[in-house]
């Protein structure tokens with residue numbers, strides 16, 4: 001495949017994938033056009049079409065479809081927010097702009113407020129992912145008083161390993177009015193102990209049922225079992241991280257496990273190597289992660 005090839009989006013795959021996630025992975029909440037879905041590598045028109053297809057296919061099958069509408073310019077972000085409302089999405093999420101970066105909390109909130117105002121009836125989530133945006137404003141600071149500025153504020157998608165920051169978000173959420181969704185899959189159990197209300201992550205696309213087992217054990221206060229599930233998940237993630245793990249590799253694993261072709265990533269990302277996929281497959285097999293016993297659904301979102 002040539003490096004300049006611009007792969008078109010394979011829309012029929014979305015319907016197939018909805019069924020797969022619900023039936024095979026026990027995942028009923030979807031976070032669309034985020035990191036895993038390469039939302040920032042799509043044109044605005046493509047982002048609109050992808051969102052429409054997820055909402056259309058998810059109707060009566062999924063509990064929630066949340067659309068990431070963050071962009072480098074406010075106008076496009078507002079357009080996408082408005083569009084999400086028009087098509088009947090269940091919520092919107094926004095990352096911090098990452099070329100010209102907000103220098104402080106107030107500047108960032110001003111940007112987020114303008115986006116939220118374009119779809120005032122939709123629950124609004126701030127997508128905190130400092131490793132990719134480079135915006136390191138702490139989430140606990142941002143949360144403080146945010147509802148006065150953004151009335152539709154619903155919560156955080158917290159994709160960072162700073163558990164002090166996350167814990168302090170939970171601590172100030174006294175009335176439990178916000179959803180605090182954790183996004184570092186290998187640390188989910190620690191975040192649950194601190195009070196995470198849900199999880200959003202890339203590995204739930206193929207380890208959804210395994211993670212549901214951990215959630216169930218945690219709910220039943222069986223910490224020893226929960227820990228054993230978390231360690232098994234960690235063994236896989238730790239292994240692939242050492243091989244070089246990112247969105248491209250996630251796509252290869254999603255294809256491998258689901259049998260649904262996810263296609264290669266877009267430039268500047270490059271396709272995972274066959275060697276990576278073979279090694280990942282062997283590891284999944286050795287951990288017995290390629291079989292799916294029937295289990296209940298959990299409060300998790302896969303990212304697409």
Ligand SMILES: CC(=O)N[C@@H]([C@@H](O)[C@H](O)[C@H](O)CO)[C@@H](O)CC(=O)C(=O)O
Nearest residue numbers: 034035036159183184185200201202303
């Ligand atoms: C940086 C990154 O991609 N983080 C992932 C995690 O699920 C991550 O892949 C996983 O914890 C393995 O490290 C998610 O937080 C991203 C995500 O939710 C998304 O696709 O928007």
